[in-house]
Amino acid sequence: MIEVELRTFLTNKQYHDLTSFFIGLDYDIKETRQITYYFKGEKDFRLMITTDYLMLWVKTGHIHDEARNEMIVKIDPKYKDDLIKMLHFLGYEEEIKWYRIRRELSYNEISVTIDYTYGYGYIMEAEVLVKKEVEVKEAKQKLENLFKELNIEISPKEIFKNKYEDYKVNWQVLTKDVDESNFLTEKTEDLVTV
Numbered sequence: 001m002i003e004v005e006l007r008t009f010l011t012n013k014q015y016h017d018l019t020s021f022f023i024g025l026d027y028d029i030k031e032t033r034q035i036t037y038y039f040k041g042e043k044d045f046r047l048m049i050t051t052d053y054l055m056l057w058v059k060t061g062h063i064h065d066e067a068r069n070e071m072i073v074k075i076d077p078k079y080k081d082d083l084i085k086m087l088h089f090l091g092y093e094e095e096i097k098w099y100r101i102r103r104e105l106s107y108n109e110i111s112v113t114i115d116y117t118y119g120y121g122y123i124m125e126a127e128v129l130v131k132k133e134v135e136v137k138e139a140k141q142k143l144e145n146l147f148k149e150l151n152i153e154i155s156p157k158e159i160f161k162n163k164y165e166d167y168k169v170n171w172q173v174l175t176k177d178v179d180e181s182n183f184l185t186e187k188t189e190d191l192v193t194v
Contacts, residue, residue, distance in 0.1 A: 001129045003059070004067045004139040006147065008155040009163070010114075010122040018114050018124060018150070019103060027105045033184045038096040039087070047087065051184050054080055064160045067136045096171050099178045101188055110146055119174025120167050124152065 010018065022029055037047045044063060048055040054075040061068040075083060099118040104111065111127045126146050128139040147154050167174065179186075 001070065001131060002067055002133065002136060003070045003127055003129055004136055004143065005125055005127040006066060006140070006143040006154055007123055007125040007160070008147070008152055009159065010124055010152070012122060014124075014152065015114060015116065015122040018152075021150075022105055022107070022112075022114075027107065029103050029105045031188060032102050032104070033186065033188070034098070034100045034102055035180065035183060036098040036100065037094045038098070039092045040095040041092070045092070047083070049077070049080060049184065051077065053077055054083060056083075063164065064157045066140060096168055097175065097180075098171075099175055099180070099183055107146070110143065112146075118178050119171060120163065 019029070032050050032052070035049045037049075039045045039047070044059040044061075046055075046057055046059075048057070054077055055072060056075065057070055057072040059068045059070045098120070101116045103114045106112070109128070111129075113123075113125045113127075115123045115125070117123065126143045128142060130136060130139050144154070
């Protein structure tokens with residue numbers, strides 16, 4: 001599948017306004033806490049850990065491209081420790097870890113996520129999966145229309161690139177207060193003060 005995705009940084013107010021907007025429309029919003037490992041190497045290879053599943057995935061192209069092929073394998077969380085040991089044994093090293101609270105919903109056949117990532121910020125992503133390259137342009141237009149409807153500007157790729165490069169260097173300092181052993185099971189507080 002080809003993932004067509006547009007994203008933007010949000011202010012704290014936009015984050016809360018968007019969440020309230022979708023709650024007001026009575027949308028089913030699923031909230032998950034995620035720890036994601038980005039592994040060093042030429043390929044975009046990741047491991048996501050949640051309480052419900054582990055997910056290994058590889059994405060082609062560059063990290064902030066608008067359309068990328070992705071391959072995903074979901075795994076029962078009971079294999080977490082062995083999977084991490086196996087990846088380390090095979091030589092995979094974490095380059096970055098993300099600690100994210102994700103709120104996700106489906107809106108007009110678009111997958112929408114409203115995230116808070118510790119040390120990185122508030123982000124909205126909108127995504128459509130397509131099967132063929134010829135469908136990418138139409139999917140991108142659909143996503144652009146959603147951002148216009150919500151009156152939210154899309155952040156330029158350069159902003160994401162710069163923020164990502166800064167996070168890559170400083171993520172350990174930026175997330176030093178995160179208690180990884182309890183992160184996935186902590187109760188989500190109101191993120192106004194985060």
